[in-house]
Amino acid sequence: MSSTSYVPSRDTTEGRVYNVTGGDWDAVIGGDPISDERIVLNMGPQHPSTHGVLRLVLELEGETVTDCRVVVGYLHTGIEKNTEYRTWTQGVTFLTRADYLAPFFNESVYCMGVEKLLGIDIPDRARLIRIMLMELNRISSHWVWLATGGMELGALTAMTNGFRARERILDVFEMITGLRMNHAFIRPGGIVQDLPVGAIEKVRDLIKETRTEIDGVDKLLRGQAIWVRRLKDVGWIGVEGCLALGVTGPILRAAGLPWDLRKTEPYLGYDEFDFEVPTDDRGDSWSRFVVKVAEMRESLKIVEQVLDRLEPGPIMVDDPKIGWPAQLALGPDGMGNSLAHVQKIMNTSMESLIHHFKLVTEGFRVPAGQVYSTVESPRGELGAHVVSDGGTRPYRVHFREPSFINLQSTAALSVGGLIADVIASVASIDPVMGGCDR
Amino acid sequence: MTGPDQPAAEIQPVTASAGGTLESSYGVEQHGLFGVKGSGDTSGFGGLVREPLTPKASERPYGGYFDELVDALIAAYPPATTAIRTVVVDRGELTLYIEREHVATMAQVLRDDPSLRFELLSSVSGVDYLGSANRLHAVYHLTSMTYRRRIRLEVSLTVDDPHVPSLTATYPTADWQERETWDMFGIIFDGHPGLTRILMPDDWDGHPQRKDYPLGGIAVQYKGATIPPPDERRAYR
Numbered sequence: 001m002s003s004t005s006y007v008p009s010r011d012t013t014e015g016r017v018y019n020v021t022g023g024d025w026d027a028v029i030g031g032d033p034i035s036d037e038r039i040v041l042n043m044g045p046q047h048p049s050t051h052g053v054l055r056l057v058l059e060l061e062g063e064t065v066t067d068c069r070v071v072v073g074y075l076h077t078g079i080e081k082n083t084e085y086r087t088w089t090q091g092v093t094f095l096t097r098a099d100y101l102a103p104f105f106n107e108s109v110y111c112m113g114v115e116k117l118l119g120i121d122i123p124d125r126a127r128l129i130r131i132m133l134m135e136l137n138r139i140s141s142h143w144v145w146l147a148t149g150g151m152e153l154g155a156l157t158a159m160t161n162g163f164r165a166r167e168r169i170l171d172v173f174e175m176i177t178g179l180r181m182n183h184a185f186i187r188p189g190g191i192v193q194d195l196p197v198g199a200i201e202k203v204r205d206l207i208k209e210t211r212t213e214i215d216g217v218d219k220l221l222r223g224q225a226i227w228v229r230r231l232k233d234v235g236w237i238g239v240e241g242c243l244a245l246g247v248t249g250p251i252l253r254a255a256g257l258p259w260d261l262r263k264t265e266p267y268l269g270y271d272e273f274d275f276e277v278p279t280d281d282r283g284d285s286w287s288r289f290v291v292k293v294a295e296m297r298e299s300l301k302i303v304e305q306v307l308d309r310l311e312p313g314p315i316m317v318d319d320p321k322i323g324w325p326a327q328l329a330l331g332p333d334g335m336g337n338s339l340a341h342v343q344k345i346m347n348t349s350m351e352s353l354i355h356h357f358k359l360v361t362e363g364f365r366v367p368a369g370q371v372y373s374t375v376e377s378p379r380g381e382l383g384a385h386v387v388s389d390g391g392t393r394p395y396r397v398h399f400r401e402p403s404f405i406n407l408q409s410t411a412a413l414s415v416g417g418l419i420a421d422v423i424a425s426v427a428s429i430d431p432v433m434g435g436c437d438r
Numbered sequence: 439m440t441g442p443d444q445p446a447a448e449i450q451p452v453t454a455s456a457g458g459t460l461e462s463s464y465g466v467e468q469h470g471l472f473g474v475k476g477s478g479d480t481s482g483f484g485g486l487v488r489e490p491l492t493p494k495a496s497e498r499p500y501g502g503y504f505d506e507l508v509d510a511l512i513a514a515y516p517p518a519t520t521a522i523r524t525v526v527v528d529r530g531e532l533t534l535y536i537e538r539e540h541v542a543t544m545a546q547v548l549r550d551d552p553s554l555r556f557e558l559l560s561s562v563s564g565v566d567y568l569g570s571a572n573r574l575h576a577v578y579h580l581t582s583m584t585y586r587r588r589i590r591l592e593v594s595l596t597v598d599d600p601h602v603p604s605l606t607a608t609y610p611t612a613d614w615q616e617r618e619t620w621d622m623f624g625i626i627f628d629g630h631p632g633l634t635r636i637l638m639p640d641d642w643d644g645h646p647q648r649k650d651y652p653l654g655g656i657a658v659q660y661k662g663a664t665i666p667p668p669d670e671r672r673a674y675r
Binding site for chain 1: 557614653
């Protein structure tokens with residue numbers, strides 16, 4: 001670079017002194033000043049706005065995203081492989097940890113697959129309790145999406161209110177299952193134990209509280225100018241794009257297609273319930289917000305109907321080769337216990353002891369074959385491809401994870417937009433890396 | 439796997455029966471389902487034998503919408519008569535075992551033909567039936583949103599030649615799912631734009647969900663006893 005007018009210099013006894021007057025950038029690079037300002041930016045895997053260990057490799061020109069690559073796999077824990085070395089019942093314990101924000105959906109879809117292989121129907125009460133837990137779980141999962149998504153866009157009250165509301169639902173889960181997350185409560189053949197005393201009243205209270213919370217957050221955000229402008233026209237994808245990329249769930253419904261497996265392929269008797277499938281027609285992040293908030297209200301409606309229909313009855317299939325013999329109840333230590341059963345197998349009936357031991361250590365055999373079962377998880381179609389070779393362990397379990405599939409749309413949502421909108425787009429996909437990487 | 443603990447169920451390769459289709463049996467015949475043999479076996483489990491998996495070819499009528507679907511597929515894609523090796527209807531699900539070279543073309547017809555309309559490729563995954571001749575299976579689950587139907591396509595491959603055409607041109611969603619299947623099973627999808635590992639690290643050796651890939655893990659000591667890792671424990675099968 002020659003010493004041109006903008007950096008005049010003169011020699012002094014101290015050495016050469018430059019006098020910087022400011023850049024005439026046209027003279028320096030010529031033409032478009034940002035033409036070669038191509039920046040490759042690594043976002044993640046440790047970044048608060050990427051929902052866990054998601055890594056985005058963004059190519060930027062100025063603030064505009066010109067290319068986006070998604071790197072996943074940081075949370076791969078071999079859940080599918082591990083289930084092949086456990087009994088069919090123990091498999092639930094692993095799979096519930098896949099999408100950790102929607103554990104009941106993981107458990108349900110796997111158990112529905114195993115039940116289909118076994119050719120059994122579960123008791124009505126178990127079915128209704130599964131539906132109730134799944135719908136409450138859908139709300140708690142959407143709360144996390146709203147809370148984290150809000151936090152990323154600067155709506156901190158949405159975060160604090162959202163987590164507060166979610167914690168109430170987790171309290172109910174803890175009361176019913178003994179655990180806040182990773183419950184392993186649903187088993188092939190039914191559920192582990194019946195609802196504890198007072199659970200139904202607690203769920204009724206929860207419905208009231210949750211309705212108030214939804215109204216509050218909805219009122220807070222729907223007209224909020226910053227929230228609206230951060231979401232509207234950001235991260236657009238249409239129905240064709242969704243189907244090509246396999247995207248299902250709220251993203252597809254926000255693009256206008258009312259595809260909800262609870263309605264289109266009703267499982268567990270969802271067709272008995274009166275609820276709507278919310279859709280919207282904008283296909284942007286705002287639509288996803290609208291759809292998810294409406295879905296939370298619909299889920300509450302389903303939970304109310306479940307409570308009205310819930311009648312006393314068995315919660316495990318009446319087959320002593322599959323259901324564990326003890327009528328378990330939640331003990332003060334949070335574990336399932338039945339003192340009467342312990343008394344029986346330890347003192348009076350050796351056959352019962354042998355049977356119990358065999359069922360717990362050996363498990364049951366599932367006739368050979370393969371099935372694909374699906375549920376509508378908070379993020380879309382959650383599928384389980386379950387293969388049995390006739391043994392006591394799953395031969396292969398594959399989860400069709402909506403987080404994994406939906407993340408493929410990241411580039412479609414964010415390329416061409418501003419880097420700040422990448423955050424809003426990824427938040428609206430609502431990926432859970434535990435599910436994505438399994 | 440040797441030592442005081444008896445080996446787990448013996449795995450014996452199945453010899454392909456003369457002239458039988460490759461799907462006639464996959465999986466393995468297993469003996470000694472409690473991992474004991476010889477005089478040590480007081481359980482009686484050692485004498486148990488489990489037959490290899492044999493999906494039974496279904497006869498027409500298949501029931502439900504399956505007949506209509508298969509007819510529509512053959513009408514829209516005449517090579518299907520030879521491309522479909524076996525039709526299996528099991529537990530209310532339709533599986534077509536097809537020749538691998540037809541996967542991509544058939545998928546395109548399944549997606550585009552007005553009488554089929556499988557708009558969504560729900561899932562791509564693999565299964566390893568260790569012991570059979572064509573042990574690697576690529577399994578596709580397709581969904582028709584128009585007709586609300588589902589279908590499963592299955593292709594079987596050998597370990598030495600695990601090539602199958604990629605579906606990414608028809609279903610872009612196959613991209614990551616095929617990468618995962620390559621990563622976990624080593625099935626090579628020809629025509630994929632960038633078939634690299636996705637869940638395992640880039641420099642990983644082997645394909646972890648193959649059945650001959652060990653689970654890993656270390657023995658744990660608890661109150662003086664040593665508990666072997668899960669894949670080396672003696673277990674009922």
